[in-house]
Amino acid sequence: MNILLTGGSGYIGSHAALVLAQAGHAVVLYDNLCNSRADVAQRLAQISGHPVPLVQGDMRDTDLLARTLRQHHIAAVLHFAGLKAVGESVAEPLAYYDNNVGGTLSLLRAMQGVGVRTLVFSSSATVYGEPRYLPIDEAHPTSATNPYGRSKLHIEEMLADLVASDAAWRVACLRYFNPVGAHASGLIGENPRGVPHNLLPFVAQVAIGRRPSLDVFGQDYPTPDGTGVRDYIHVMDLAEGHLAALDFLAGHSGWHAFNLGTGQGHSVLEMVRAFEAASGRAVPCRIVGRRAGDVASCYASAEKARTMLDWQARRALDDMCASTWNWQQQNEKISS
Ligand code: NAD
Ligand code: WQD
Numbered sequence: 001m002n003i004l005l006t007g008g009s010g011y012i013g014s015h016a017a018l019v020l021a022q023a024g025h026a027v028v029l030y031d032n033l034c035n036s037r038a039d040v041a042q043r044l045a046q047i048s049g050h051p052v053p054l055v056q057g058d059m060r061d062t063d064l065l066a067r068t069l070r071q072h073h074i075a076a077v078l079h080f081a082g083l084k085a086v087g088e089s090v091a092e093p094l095a096y097y098d099n100n101v102g103g104t105l106s107l108l109r110a111m112q113g114v115g116v117r118t119l120v121f122s123s124s125a126t127v128y129g130e131p132r133y134l135p136i137d138e139a140h141p142t143s144a145t146n147p148y149g150r151s152k153l154h155i156e157e158m159l160a161d162l163v164a165s166d167a168a169w170r171v172a173c174l175r176y177f178n179p180v181g182a183h184a185s186g187l188i189g190e191n192p193r194g195v196p197h198n199l200l201p202f203v204a205q206v207a208i209g210r211r212p213s214l215d216v217f218g219q220d221y222p223t224p225d226g227t228g229v230r231d232y233i234h235v236m237d238l239a240e241g242h243l244a245a246l247d248f249l250a251g252h253s254g255w256h257a258f259n260l261g262t263g264q265g266h267s268v269l270e271m272v273r274a275f276e277a278a279s280g281r282a283v284p285c286r287i288v289g290r291r292a293g294d295v296a297s298c299y300a301s302a303e304k305a306r307t308m309l310d311w312q313a314r315r316a317l318d319d320m321c322a323s324t325w326n327w328q329q330q331n332e333k334i335s336s
């Protein structure tokens with residue numbers, strides 16, 4: 001099948017592109033490169049042995065999207081493109097609504113015009129807001145605590161409205177928990193600009209000596225060691241979840257939401273120890289105050305994806321840390 005990946009040269013999209021190409025699908029990347037590099041397409045071709053075309057364009061360019069869908073005979077779209085920094089979304093909400101909601105609206109118009117009605121959307125566990133119970137299943141109430149999260153909720157709702165208006169649509173909203181790790185080749189991975197906001201990229205930069213120490217945001221949470229607990233999932237497992245979602249949509253129309261997580265929570269200090277073991281490097285830590293907006297614990301019920309998608313995460317914490325370290329070492333020059 002010919003598949004368009006919006007945001008396909010980014011962190012998660014590039015790993016999904018690889019999994020799809022290796023499963024025999026023809027993939028096309030569509031990205032404006034605001035948070036990724038054009039050479040990702042060559043790297044994907046190098047690893048997979050298949051050509052990986054990249055169309056450089058913006059989500060809000062509906063005409064270019066429609067032309068791309070037609071030219072490449074696209075049958076389904078995986079929609080990763082978006083801005084994702086929570087703090088930035090609070091400072092610049094309009095940029096987030098414009099890019100994320102406006103970009104998705106533009107994509108849906110292009111798809112509708114061309115008659116492509118199968119979509120897998122990159123949603124987030126952030127749509128659950130503050131957890132009311134754990135593990136979080138898909139029936140958990142949704143809410144938003146910042147404009148980024150609200151943009152994801154708006155998109156999910158927009159997709160549900162669209163599906164309700166036309167039964168030909170097939171839509172899966174995949175609610176990712178905390179994606180980490182990289183492909184074993186070390187050729188693709190997460191390349192954050194500036195100071196990383198997320199835990200593991202920061203830990204990796206401390207391990208390699210680029211930053212002196214990790215600030216641990218709070219050790220007074222009601223968790224076993226007092227630090228925050230999250231559901232870290234290997235990006236390759238996450239990528240495979242997209243293949244499973246596409247297979248599912250081949251047999252099901254309608255709107256569907258699935259958690260993609262492991263169902264296991266790990267604390268900040270557990271992650272640091274696992275990274276030290278995988279890298280053989282020390283990761284000095286400083287305990288500081290809590291970060292605004294953080295919750296104590298957040299982890300998924302992965303049951304719905306296991307039973308309906310026949311998918312579950314297989315890769316363990318040591319692989320998440322070792323692959324992050326491998327990527328960090330190989331890409332030190334690029335990312336510095
Ligand atoms: P990323 O920034 O690495 O990838 C996003 C890609 O989209 C980038 O390559 C960027 O250049 C592109 N892009 C952004 N705006 C665009 C636009 N207007 N037009 C064209 N391309 C555009 O991020 P990621 O971590 O790979 O995230 C992918 C998706 O998954 C995002 O929608 C994100 O919100 C979602 N998500 C990510 C996480 C996470 O922790 N990484 C968690 C949950 C959900
Ligand atoms: C994990 C844990 C921190 C950095 C965010 C977004 C969410 C989603 C994924 C897209 C927490 C602690 C972190 C540091 C630390 N993105 N930490 N020192 O907050 O679960 O989720 O990314 O949808 O929307 O909010 O992930 O990696 O930032 O933090 O102690 O320097 O690590 O307090 O307990 P989070 P994270």
